[in-house]
Amino acid sequence: MSFSILGTGKAVPEYVMTNDELSGMVETNDEWIRTRTGIQERRICKGETLTDLTVRAAKEALQNAGVEPSQLDLIICSTMRGENVTPSQGAVIQKEIGATCAAFDVNAACSGFIYALDIADGYFVRKRVRYVLIVSMDNLSNIIDWKDRSTCVLFGDGGGAVVLGEGDDLLSIDITTEGNDQVLRIPHGSNSSPFYEHEEERAVLHMAGNEVYKFAVNAMATGIKKVIAQAGLTEDDVDHVIPHQANIRIINASAKNLGIPREKFFCNVNHYGNTSSGSVPLALDEANHAGLLKKGDIIAMCAFGAGLTTGSCVIRWSGNAKDPV
Numbered sequence: 001m002s003f004s005i006l007g008t009g010k011a012v013p014e015y016v017m018t019n020d021e022l023s024g025m026v027e028t029n030d031e032w033i034r035t036r037t038g039i040q041e042r043r044i045c046k047g048e049t050l051t052d053l054t055v056r057a058a059k060e061a062l063q064n065a066g067v068e069p070s071q072l073d074l075i076i077c078s079t080m081r082g083e084n085v086t087p088s089q090g091a092v093i094q095k096e097i098g099a100t101c102a103a104f105d106v107n108a109a110c111s112g113f114i115y116a117l118d119i120a121d122g123y124f125v126r127k128r129v130r131y132v133l134i135v136s137m138d139n140l141s142n143i144i145d146w147k148d149r150s151t152c153v154l155f156g157d158g159g160g161a162v163v164l165g166e167g168d169d170l171l172s173i174d175i176t177t178e179g180n181d182q183v184l185r186i187p188h189g190s191n192s193s194p195f196y197e198h199e200e201e202r203a204v205l206h207m208a209g210n211e212v213y214k215f216a217v218n219a220m221a222t223g224i225k226k227v228i229a230q231a232g233l234t235e236d237d238v239d240h241v242i243p244h245q246a247n248i249r250i251i252n253a254s255a256k257n258l259g260i261p262r263e264k265f266f267c268n269v270n271h272y273g274n275t276s277s278g279s280v281p282l283a284l285d286e287a288n289h290a291g292l293l294k295k296g297d298i299i300a301m302c303a304f305g306a307g308l309t310t311g312s313c314v315i316r317w318s319g320n321a322k323d324p325v
């Protein structure tokens with residue numbers, strides 16, 4: 001016995017930044033961004049904090065699941081950078097929604113949501129929990145270099161949440177790490193020690209885009225194939241793929257490699273860009289609220305990111321979620 005997804009939620013900032021607006025900040029243009037990435041706009045935090053967004057997504061998911069904060073046995077927040085170094089973002093969410101259970105964070109960059117699902121699976125298998133809240137949220141606008149056109153056009157803020165309850169709908173899950181701090185990295189950037197002898201690096205995202213691209217196309221196809229086989233299914237059994245929303249070309253290439261019809265891949269990268277660990281649950285929530293997911297549907301999810309990490313899983317849609325919030 002593991003889990004079923006009982007409800008989903010999302011939260012994105014209000015402010016919509018278009019490609020044209022970005023063109024006024026760095027030497028780029030709408031046509032380049034659209035054709036290379038599929039991104040048309042992204043949401044960027046102005047008034048909202050990461051806490052505002054995580055709490056909003058958590059409340060939506062709880063309402064969609066019909067679960068009270070007091071019923072939660074565990075909260076896992078996947079994020080690269082919570083509001084504070086400590087306490088964890090999970091602890092902040094726990095306080096804000098009025099829950100009393102244990103809470104912690106996991107950082108696996110863009111793969112964080114699948115890592116959190118895998119951790120939750122362990123708690124369900126050990127019968128330690130009945131209800132778990134996972135919130136996946138990143139606020140990359142705080143840590144990208146707004147003068148670097150090769151990276152700042154790719155990312156946006158936002159994410160999603162799910163509530164899990166006891167069930168048999170996790171059919172397979174797999175996480176991988178290939179230690180590599182060269183192709184994708186965000187240094188801390190601040191060190192208060194007067195004794196530390198190393199030079200401080202700017203706390204902005206550094207990325208070798210082409211390397212990540214090659215890694216991602218291979219990771220998506222390999223990861224999804226593996227979990228489909230582990231679940232005892234074939235590619236034909238998959239009703240929906242919810243992929244990490246990094247770049248439409250990565251999604252198209254993965255669909256081709258897998259031989260799964262492109263129409264089965266849910267995409268919202270055009271509206272949000274890459275929201276890191278928030279990306280898969282944000283897409284799952286939008287697919288849920290669009291009424292695309294039917295009870296019993298087989299859903300493959302896959303993400304990849306810094307680490308280098310990947311996470312893939314196959315779930316059966318429980319159809320328990322209530323009407324959209």
Ligand SMILES: CC(C)(COP(=O)(O)OP(=O)(O)OC[C@H]1O[C@@H](n2cnc3c(N)ncnc32)[C@H](O)[C@@H]1OP(=O)(O)O)[C@@H](O)C(=O)NCCC(=O)NCCS
Binds near residue numbers: 151209212246247
């Ligand atoms: C970043 C990415 C879109 C770049 O696409 P690409 O087709 O590989 O483009 P290149 O890096 O080869 O750059 C091609 C040219 O466009 C230029 N360019 C880069 N960013 C640009 C921008 N925003 N606007 C206009 N031109 C740009 C480059 O300087 C280069 O110019 P040059 O040929 O004169 O040197 C692509 O590599 C990618 O999506 N990688 C994966 C990134 C990712 O998903 N990261 C997150 C993982 S979780």
